[in-house]
Amino acid sequence: MCISIGSCWRATALQKAHAIVLLLSLYAAPGELGESTVGRRRLSAAEWGSLISTGWSETHVREALISRISAADRTSPSTLVNRVHRALAQETADLEGQLTSSSARWLYLIGSHTNSTGRVLELVGRSAHHLSAPGPGDVHWFMAYLSGKDAEVLKRDEAVEHVQAVPQTLKIEPSHLGAKLLALQEYSPSSEPDSLLEQPETLKVVLVEGAVASLEEAQSWAGAWEDALRGAAVARDFSCTPEGDLACSDGVLVSCSAEDTDAVVCGPVLASRLESAVSWLAARPESLAVEIKKAFKPLNKWAKQVVQSTGGASTPIFSSGLLGQGEVIGLADTGIEMNHCFFLDEDRPTPFNQIDPLHRKVVQYITFDDNTDGGAGGHGTHVAGTLAGNTFVGLHPYAGMAPGAKIAFFDMGYGSASTLAAPVSLRQNLFPFAFKAGARVHSNSWGSSFEGYGSDARDVDDYMYKNPDFLTVFAAGNDGDNGTFTISSPGNAKNCLTVGASLNELAALQQQNPGLGFGQQLDQGTVAPFSSRGPTTDGRIKPDLVAPGMPIFSAYGQPGVTAASDCQMDAQQGTSVATPVVAGLAALVRQYFREGYYPSGSPDPASSLGPSAALVKAVLIHSCVAMTQYLDPSSNLRQLGTPPDPIQGFGRPVLETVLAFAATPTAAQPIATYVRNGGADGSVLTRGQAHTYIVTVRSSKKALRATMVWTDPAAAPNSLFPMIHDLDLNIVDPNGTTWFANGRSSPDTSNNVEQITIQAPSVGNYSLVIAGASVAVGPQPYALVVTGDFAPVGPPVLGTASTRNRANAQLDNGASALRIGESSALLVLIVTLWTALFFTDYNAES
Known part of the structure; x- marks a missing residue:
């Protein structure tokens, strides 16, 4: 655990090359990463990589491999796998050693079986940050701000499958901030322009839920963090002096401020000291994520x-x-x-x-x-x-x-x-x-x-x-x-x-x-x-x-x-x-x-x-x-x-294709419309429930279209799969054929907008089904719009539905030619670990 400024960031160029090779070796054998682990042991690097997100693609990694790995590096992939696993495990072990039975609070990853999620959320209160829909083993993952003592109590609770302190290296947003840190480490003044060093950054530290009780407390923290970053021991690191970076030639010092209880903003931070600042801020117990403050x-x-x-x-x-x-x-x-x-x-x-x-x-x-x-x-x-x-x-x-x-x-x-x-x-x-x-x-x-x-x-x-x-x-x-x-x-x-x-x-x-x-x-x-x-x-x-x-x-x-x-x-x-x-x-x-x-x-x-x-x-x-x-x-x-x-x-x-007017009808307006409006009319589902609507089509002259939308709970920043719930829309026609949403041949597991259009539908009864395949956080309301030429539709019939977790889900962009497979998505996440590896303090031997 990096507590003091400058105590991290010691990875060598060879270790950076190792990380890239590691990524490709893991990508080459995605089956090794497909099994999620629950229980009391620590998550592996690969398992962390199934939860924390990055925007980098396979292409970027392969390009990095070509451009950065020396032909003289003959370290075996298995050795590299061992190194990165030991690095992350060591940081986690050190962290949990300091936190065990302590009253000090930290950010913890918690996994609970979906059926127990409600009770576990009651235990951790409002501080939960959801990561994704339930994954392998039907485990719902979220993060919470707990004391070491509370974490030990949770570990003994039968409703909890997993509790682990979140390594600070995984708090760093990878696709922008992580990418810049990597570029800075590889910066060569002799071969590259100075523009990289001429761009100080403003950092946004997202605070964990429940860590701050008031704006005054957040502002107090901001003041303390500013003093620490400006402290005498590190003044040279964070001061903008006339002889320093041209972008800070007015002598402005780094400052930290809070205008709400969600985040603390610190800047400007010189590029030459960005690594140290990020390390120190990520080590704050109250930080959920560290990212570059975006300029809209x-x-x-x-x-x-x-x-x-x-x-x-x-x-x-x-x-x-x-x-x-x-x-x-x-x-x-x-x-x-x-x-x-x-x-x-x-x-x-x-x-x-x-x-x-x-x-x-x-x-x-x-x-x-x-x-x-x-x-x-x-x-x-x-x-x-x-x-x-x-x-x-x-x-x-x-x-x-x-x-x-x-x-x-x-x-x-x-x-x-x-x-x-x-x-x-x-x-x-x-x-x-x-x-x-x-x-x-x-x-x-x-x-x-x-x-x-x-x-x-x-x-x-x-x-x-x-x-x-x-x-x-x-x-x-x-x-x-x-x-x-x-x-x-x-x-x-x-x-x-x-x-x-x-x-x-x-x-x-x-x-x-x-x-x-x-x-x-x-x-x-x-x-x-x-x-x-x-x-x-x-x-x-x-x-x-x-x-x-x-x-x-x-x-x-x-x-x-x-x-x-x-x-x-x-x-x-x-x-x-x-x-x-x-x-x-x-x-x-x-x-x-x-x-x-x-x-x-x-x-x-x-x-x-x-x-x-x-x-x-x-x-x-x-x-x-x-x-x-x-x-x-x-x-x-x-x-x-x-x-x-x-x-x-x-x-x-x-x-005009959806809003009908009796006094001023048009040829394009629907003959019949049916809507459901969420909690206002009881259109809510829990996990394993289904609503079935019988739609009796009277004519094939109008297409039968159904659109279902729900407002999903927020996920934690940098979640790989930010969808928390999964509802499914399908229609069974009079011939027994099942129509799935968004042009797919199976249920859509990626979107909270689902639509089915049946052109020239046969006359007869259609069963329109909305199923709660995965609902972890309370009942989920939904909205439904159906148009066509059909008889009045009655209220839904409540039934049961098969459930699903993210292990069964396939990322698929529907009718688009762009499709993201599970192994590719996994690679996307592992790049987070690649970035994080550079920010980990370790000196491992093979």
């Missing part, structure tokens, strides 16, 4: 028609009277130019840091950084206009997707800076402001290129799980040119709705580029070339869907221009501008249910229901139509298959 970046006349009607030429939802009235939508971005005609209220001032429900458009404006949108053409003003912008009089041609809705705004921009100063904890210091103002949809056109499941994705999932009617909508990112696995964080969270970008109507492209010819092959069925692609590193389908984002015309802010003349529009493109399109649609869906349009198609206060976030998400995904093609990075058109896939997700939403 900001990532409609025709669009309204494209996402409301199948022909893209009308707005049937608006025509039926739904404009978002009565809805508040949360938005976090660079700022809003409040003089613009889309937001101005001549009778009421802007409600800075307060709530004014009577303001015409913006009911709340939190000045987290400032209260402006920087220079002309601000990002926040544009996306706010797309979301809900409108003028005083009439419906403006470029009005937003929900022009009758209001906005609760959170300003994360500072002047015209290119990055956003977001709160450290999204779940504590971002979403609650909008929620208090009445928002139940939150639009976020920003993110960072972080591949794994980190603390920000955890925050999104946790807030949504604890506030089940709150839907967050995130941009997928604009890194599609870099290929697959490019979904931004926190858009890679499980529960949010992640939005890619498609082409708008051809008329929008022509207005943006007058005089430039566009072939008819470019249409609204085309995915934009920049739109980031999935899947996530654990194999989940992202983006969830795509929406017009190339281009979108919306509000153009002009600071200093008088309100009377500030009504200019301009075009922007990106997943940033596609995201408020979908968030605005979400507000329309909420209004549809809140005003009681379901099930009759006419507003009825007696039928009003408050839709869960899962139901709103399910409706939007259910409404999707397939995209036909995408532009690759070379601007070549490529055909797309049947969704879902990692380019289009489930397709592009078209609301």
